[in-house]
Amino acid sequence: MKDQAYNLRQLINSFKENNEKLTIRNSNKGKEDARVITVTSGKGGVGKTNFTINLGIALSNLNKKVTIIDADLGLSNIDVVLGLIPKYTLANVVRGEVNILDIGIKGPSGINIISGGSGIVDLIDLSQDQINNLIKNFLLLNDISDYILIDTGAGLNNSVLSFIEAANEMIIIITPEPTSITDAYAVIKNISNNKRIKLVINRVESSKEGYDVFNKINSATKKFLNIELENLGFIFEDSTVKKSVKEQKPFLIYYPNSIASKGIDLVAYNLLNNSSHIESYSTFKKFINKLFFKL
Ligand SMILES: Nc1ncnc2c1ncn2[C@@H]1O[C@H](COP(=O)(O)OP(=O)(O)O)[C@@H](O)[C@H]1O
Ligand SMILES: [Mg+2]
Secondary structure, eight states: OOHHHHHHHHHHHHHHHHHHHHHHTTOOOOOOOOEEEEEESTTTTTHHHHHHHHHHHHHHOOOOOOEEEEEOOOOOOOOHHHHOOOOOOOOHHHHHOOOOOHHEEGGGGOHHHHTTHHHHHHHHGHHHHHHHHHHHHHHHHHOSSEEEEEEESOOHHHHHHHHHHHHHEEEEESSSSSSHHHHHHHHHHSSOOEEEEEEEEEEEHHHHHHHHHHHHHHHHHHHHHHOEEEEEEEOOOOOOOOOOOOOHHOOHHHHSOOOOOHHHHHHHHHHHHHOGGGGGGGGGGHHHHHHHHOO
């Protein structure tokens, strides 16, 4: 384990020394490590992708540099929701064909969107060279981002588990439906301890409903798993969400005064201000260490 940590440091150092060109390109020396947050849910269709995109825009409006990694291999990918077509994915980066800075698509409000593609699945059995290559590329991403949001898709299959395991901050999206709540409980039960789990309740009809759902699941996790959840906020049921999906335009930009947008803004605010202390932030270098070296 120690050897691997040492290797990683060596790798980072040698990479920094040998790649002045890329460093200059980012010209972001001394920048803080990016905060990496996975967004997941127990079941699909609860609003993860819409949440992630619009949260990214809200953070960007607060002057944060945001990268979203689309690790959802399901149908409603970020590029579909936004009507953007990625030419390359992480799979091309893994194969060493392109640099990670060249595959990002510029999304609304300047958010950087990276498509996972089959690169996410491939993570499991990479060669050492490919791992090194991916780490170098991830470090570049760290340099250009304040926030890295990972839309992981629903459930806990192997392809996304490593991402979820590696980040110690995660947002779980749930809706007030009973199945969504029990599925989310199963996700929380299955992930290892030591994580800051934040809940966002989507599609609520009232704040009371949001609080009721939060309290229900939080008392269950406290009682049976000894895990205290953090309430990051509620997003109301709002017809502008469906409309914006149809139009492939994020509601935070096109309907900034909608009730759904207000919910997202509040979540962004909570994430920046009321959230767990900065020491517990899941930083990108910690993330890389855990992802590749299980440290
Ligand atoms: N707050 C909301 N109000 C109304 N409809 C919503 C809301 N959030 C999500 N939806 C609906 O749910 C659908 C699925 O959302 P999506 O973000 O693709 O879910 P996931 O990524 O979890 O599969 C959207 O296309 C939209 O129609
Ligand atoms: Mg999705």
